[in-house]
Structures are given as structure tokens and as C-alpha cells.
Amino acid sequence: MRRIGRSLAAATVLLAATASAEVEFYQTVDRQKVGTEDTFHLTIVVGDAPEGATVQFPAPNDFEVLQRSQSTQMSYSLGTGNQGVIKRVQKYTLTMRANRPGKLTIPPAALATAQKTYKTDAITMEVVKGRTQADAPPPSSGRPPGFVDPFQGFFGDDDPFAGMPQLPHIPDPDVPRSESDLFLRATIDKDTVYAGEQLNLTLHIYSRVELSSVDAVTMPKLEGFLSEDLDSPTQLAPEQRIINGVPYRSYLLRRRALFALKPGTLTIGAAEADITTGMFFQGHRVHRKGNPLTVTVKPLPKEAAGFVVGRWRIAAEASQTTVQVGTPIQVRVAIEGRGHLKSAVMPKLTGPAALRIYEPTTTDKTVITHGTLGGRRVQEYVVLPQQTGTFVMPGLNLQFFNPETGRIEESKTDPITLTVTPGAGGANFAATPSPGAPAEGPKNRLEAGGLKQLRHTAQFGEASRPLWQRAWFLPFAAGPFALTLIFGAFGLARRVAGATDPASEKRRKARAARARLAAAEKLKRSGKTQDFYSEVEKALYGFLEARLGEPAAGLTRDQLDKKMTDAGVSEAVRTGVKSALDTCDMGRFAPGMGDAHARASALDEAAAAMEAWDAK
């Protein structure tokens, strides 16, 4: 009882507020100046219209109404004295087009209520022949002002979006018996498609009751499809529909573009939504489940395997066709069309080795036109001419499967011919710049890195083995060691065998004497005078002992002379030997014999005596 009372009070407040509100009624256009081929929008706004009020739209003879849509917005606010105020605004949008040029007038719209008829102001339009849309700046060119796009008119007149149907009409849905006041319906625009072809899934609420909000929408799992969102309204916009003679308001919830990934029969599950009906405090929440759908997906022909599906065109253009060597140019390759842009594979720009083609930068822009997904992909290549001459970059060929015709179609570009002229100073080759930083002006470049040239003449011969592998090498290398060993062994044997031989003993002693003389030579420059002469004397006596066969030390000069005479030594040699011995005696005991000259003389005298003996 308390609840009913509260509702009545609220309704009273609302009625009072509505009755006290002023009617708002006007019309506007989005543009004052249009062309005869342009469309524009006339918006008629009705705020707080009383119950039963009807809107009479203007019916100008000079304009054609192409489309009409309606939306309603309601707002609630606290007015003076904390009194609730509800404002209901209805907007009617008419898409119109002028029939002739000139200054034309859109007549006033009228709002007829029980009390009076409201009228809007008339609107005067300036209509010119043709189109004025081109005069307007592009919505998003992405280029700084003043930048002249060298690729204007890039694609010819073959517009892949041309002739595309408007959004498909949604057929009347089947009304469920149990939930006829409020139900959820999903529809698809095609139930048979090719794999990769677009179909649109649309989800609507149909209602005969007032809706407050749609709290949650659960879309079905779209297994086997690629899905792209086309429309997800944030506000409910009702549209009047008469279904089986019963008026409904339909509200668009979602519109998705689907691309089947594989052939077969695919099922789209039922969507679900939580909806709040009624107004404000009286609303209550209901859950609705939609309908499942079935799609038959046809396979692509075998020849079309791997091709992008849709309708596409390709274009290629170079920023310059005559360029100096070493000056980079830009080549832009673009594809545009309807279909799933992300699945599209672009052909790669190629060219002769004289043109260095760097990896392109890729830009994708998705476009939704009349509910059809498409877009444009642009690849920009930097091409650096390396040599002078005329070079051709072959035309590009894009093949695709057009589901509308059921055939493989192709779009081609013309080959790009690039004339490369010599750089400054007549250079015919270009220096290699880094990919990110094109060369500053033409420069010479002699590119290395290829295979080295063949040898033009040959020297033939069997592959020679290294010397150490030859058979003679090892014996030849071992020769010195072997000979050393042989001589060493021979000497040793001779020494052993000659140990008791008097002649050998004599030779050994003679060698020892000579060695002693060599030792005396080392003392020649030392300060030890006595030691030097003693050593020379010992060498002489040793030599005499070796040659006479008996010790000579201790003999007088006469005894020595007699022994030498007996041994057959000549007079001159005997004199020399005795003189050398006398020199040694003098050197040891007489002053003045210590200087270097005297020592050298003594040494030479002793050596001369020995050599004279051996030479006899």
C-alpha cells in the first residue's frame, strides 16, 4: 500500500512538471550552402510536447526527402523547490537533397497540439549546381597544411565502393508468443556466403513497452568467424516498426561484420541482454535471450586459395620518374576496396639490381561504408637508383576473389619506368646511404661485394704436395745429424784406438800445446805479465815434448839444442825456438816486457816457432 502511494505521488509530480513545461520546437540544417548533388540534414527538435501532439514535416517542392529517422531523449532534473522536472526531447532527422540551384526555402514545420499549433521558422538555403563537398577540407588527411599530395587521384575512377547498396532492410522478425512485448532478435543480411566474404550480424530489441536502459549485452561466441565491430550505439535510439499490424519500437544494440574462416555450416549462438523497462522508480529488470542463426559458408574455388576476398583495386605511383643517380624517390603502392583489409596480402614491389628498394612502411585505414567493411593499405617504398640508365619496375598484380561475381578477378598496375641520369660530375654510380637517411645529393659509388671475377688464364699442374711430404725430404733433413754422429763416432773410435800410439800421443800433445798458446792469448791484455809469459813458455815446452817425444822442461839450452839437432830440426827452427824461450824468460824477470806490444811479439814468436817446426 505504501508502495502504491509512493508511485502515485511520483506520477503526480511528473504530470505537474510536464504540464508546467514550455514546448520547445525548432528546425535546423547542418549546412546553409549545398550543391544539387549534395545531401544535407534537416533536424526538427520537439521538446516537452504535450500528449497527442503531432509533427507535420515541411514538404518543400524544391527538396527531396531521402531518409527520415527519429530519436527520443529524456532527462530528469530537480527544478525550483526541489520539484522534479522531466524533459523529453524528440529529434527528427531528414536527409534531404535540393532539386534545383538557387535560393530555396525550406518551409516551417508544424507541431499540432490540442491547444494550439506551433510552427518553426522557415530556412533559406543557397543551392549551387553540382557538389560543394569537395570545397570542404577532408575530414582527416593526416598531412600538414600546404603539403601537396603527389598521389592525388591515385586510384582512377574504378571505385570499389561504387554501387554499394545502402544498409540492408531488416525483415520483420518472428514475434515470440511468450515475450511479445519485449524480445531480442539477431539477424544476418546473408545466410549463404563464401569463406572470407562479409556478412552483417545485427542485434535489435523490439519493444512495446517503455525502456529505461539496456544494462548488459552478451554477444554470442563467434567461433569460425573474424569479427569487426560496425556499430555499437551508446544511446538507445528507437525506430518505429509495425510488425503484423502491431506498433513496436526497435532499438539497435550491435552491428558486427563477420568473415567466415572456413567452409561449412556455422552456427551463431543466441545473444542475451539485461533490459530495464519502465520509468525511473517503477522500472524493473528483465533478461531476454535472442535467437541462434545458421550460416552456410561456401568454399572458395581451388584457384582462389590464398586470395583476399572482396572487391579490391591496386595502384602504384612514383614520386618522380626522372631522377639523378643516388637521389631517392618514393613509390607508393596502395590497395583499396571492400573486404577484410587485415587479411589482404600486397604484392611486393620489385626492380632491377640497379635500383635499391628498401622495405616499405605500411599504413592501414579501415573504412566502413554503408555497413560494409573495407579500407585502404598504403605501402611507401624508398627506391634508390644506383646506376644511370632506364630501369623498369614491373607492374603489380593483385588477384582477389569477388564473391559478388563468384570469380577470380585481378587489378594491375602499369610498370613504372625510371630514368636515372648521371649525378653531379657525371657520376654513374651512387654511394650507399643508410636506409633511414637518404644521400645528400648524388655521389659516386662503386659497389663491391659481388663475386670476384674469374681468372682469365690458368697455370696447370698437379696439385703439388708440400716439400716435407716428398720422399727425399726426411733423409735430407736427417743428413746433418747422421753425419755429425758418424764423425763423432769415428773420432771417438780413433781416440780410443790411438790412446797407446806414440804418434797420436804426439799429435794430442801438440794440439794441447796450441790450445795453451790460445789460452795465453787471452792473458795478453791482462796485467798479469808473469802468468802470460809462463803460459807461453809452458805451451812451447809442451810443443817440444810432443815433437821430441820426451819432456823438454828443465833442459839447458845446449841440451835442448842437441836434442833438436838429433831430431833433425833445422838451424833456423832451433834458433827460433830458443829465441822464443829466451823471450819468455826475459818477460818473466826483466822489466819493460809487460807492455802489450812486447807480449804480442812474444806470442807471435812462439806461434811462428811452432809453425816453422811443423812446416819443416
Next chain:
Amino acid sequence: MTLGLFAALLLAQQPSYYTPEEAQALFREGNDAFYKDPPDYAAAKAAYLKLLEHGHDGADVLFNLGTACLANGELGPAVLYLERARKLRRADDIEANLSIARARQGDQLVGGAAVSEPFLERVADATDDDAVSIVSLASLWLTFALVVLFRRLLPGRRTWVAFLLVMSIITAAVSTTLVGIDAWFATHYVEGVVMPDTARVREFPGDTARVAFEVHAGLKVRILEESGKFVRIRLTNNLEGWTEREGVVPL
């Protein structure tokens, strides 16, 4: 001994398959096939191979053959012949084409201790075999001669001979050691080149053994040992395994 010498003389005087003029003409024929438009690499290879088959060997023929194989995309034979040419005579053009072949080779050797060749191998690689052999022989005989001279001279007159003797002994020791290193590597260090596009390397010499890894044409490997139809190979990063003998051709 006399018979052997006679046979060797006979062999040396046997006429070769091609006269020098014919061999040179065949060589030019191969070059012309290589440089004609479009190139006929197969014909160029056939001409060079004919020369090799009939004993007209040499670094020039091997280099051109390796280069023709490289231009024709046959990486295994290209590396084989270029490496053989390099063994005969080192030259810049051989090194350049070999580096191109290595750059095209499909195996990237990662990790392992021997990222670079061992020191002794590098020494052997950098040594001119014939030059060190000659220096070794000359210094050995010079040393012997100086020893004899040293012994014959009187003790006071041996100083310069002693100096030369020391120098000669050092030279002989170093050069003979280098010859020894070369000989050891030549007999114990056999290298080969992988010829097929892909060769499976197994953990054990057998067809059913697990495949450890794969190597690709043009990879230079060391051949360690043989077992049946398999050879054990070692990569420069010390990775080892067994692969079929016919897939690896020794240098």
C-alpha cells in the same frame, strides 16, 4: 732403385690428355660460358671439371670452378673447390669468394670453446709449407757445416763461427718445429666440406641412432674418425656427431 727411377721418368714423359693449348682453350671455353648472357654455369663447370679429371689441376681452375658453383647456387662444391684452391695458393679473390660462400651458408655456429681456431692450427694455416721446409733444410746443413768449421778453427779464432752457429741452430729449431706442426696437422687434422643441402648428424654411427642436429651444404668440418659408412665430424664450436661419409668430402 734403378728400375723405380726409370719408371718415374717414363711416367713423367707420358703425354697428358690435353696439350697445353687445348687445356687453355677449354679453360677459356668455361670462362666464356660463365660470362655469356644469360650465363651458362653448367657448361662452365663441365669445362673446368674436364680439366681436373685429366690432371690439369691448379689454383686457377679450382678457383674458377668454385666460383661457377657459387654463382650457380651450389654451396657445397663451391666451398670445396675454393678451399682446395686456397690450399694451393692463397689469394685475395679466393678469400673474397669464400667469404661470400660462408655468408650464404645456412648454419650459424653458436657457443662452444673454439669460436676461433686453436693457436697451433692458426700457425699451421699461416705457414707456407714449402718455405719453412726449405729454411729448415738449409739451416740444418748450415749448422752442420758450422760445427765442422768450429772444430777445425783454433780456439782464438772461433768467435764469429760461434755466433753464426747459434743463429743457425735457432733458425733450424724454429723452422723444423714449424714443419713438424704442419706435418702433424696434415696427417691428424682432416677437414671436409658438407655437400648435400641438408645432412643429418647422429649421436652414434648407425641409421637408427638419434639425430642430434643437421648441417647444411658448404659447412667446413673436421673429420675425426671413420666407422663403416659414417664419419665423426666436429664443428668449429666443438659440436660433434656422426654423419654419412658420402655427405662430407675431404679437402
